Amino acid sequence: MSIRRFIASAATATLALIPVALAAPAAHAQDVPTYTCDVVQFDTGLGRCVASNGAPAQGPFTNAFVTSRLGPIPTIFFCAEGIANTPDSVFCAVRA
Numbered sequence: 001m002s003i004r005r006f007i008a009s010a011a012t013a014t015l016a017l018i019p020v021a022l023a024a025p026a027a028h029a030q031d032v033p034t035y036t037c038d039v040v041q042f043d044t045g046l047g048r049c050v051a052s053n054g055a056p057a058q059g060p061f062t063n064a065f066v067t068s069r070l071g072p073i074p075t076i077f078f079c080a081e082g083i084a085n086t087p088d089s090v091f092c093a094v095r096a
Contacts, residue, residue: 033064035090040068040075043082045090057086066090 033055037045045066051057055064061084068075079092 033061035064035066035084035086036069037066037090038068038070040066040077043079043092043095045092046088049084049086049088049090051084051086056084058084060084063096066092 031053033051033053035045035049035051035055037049038047039045045068055061060081061079062081064079064082066077066079066082077092078096079090079094080096081094082090082092084090
């Protein structure tokens with residue numbers, strides 16, 4: 001096999017895997033508990049916070065995304081441990 005055929009085969013195989021690689025994280029991300037608040041300041045989401053994807057509305061939580069819905073640039077981070085007090089606030093004690 002020539003080097004050109006080998007490179008072409010490798011490129012084709014790699015390109016064929018891209019849609020699978022892109023689709024997998026999107027499907028998985030939908031299952032992660034999430035808190036969406038009006039704004040995020042440092043480690044706290046504030047105002048009209050909503051729990052989704054199984055995140056508890058009140059009390060301690062683990063492994064959840066915290067996002068903002070307002071502002072010119074949305075904020076998102078992953079929180080390993082925190083306390084929810086929806087709809088007022090979501091505090092992240094340990095960012096991941």
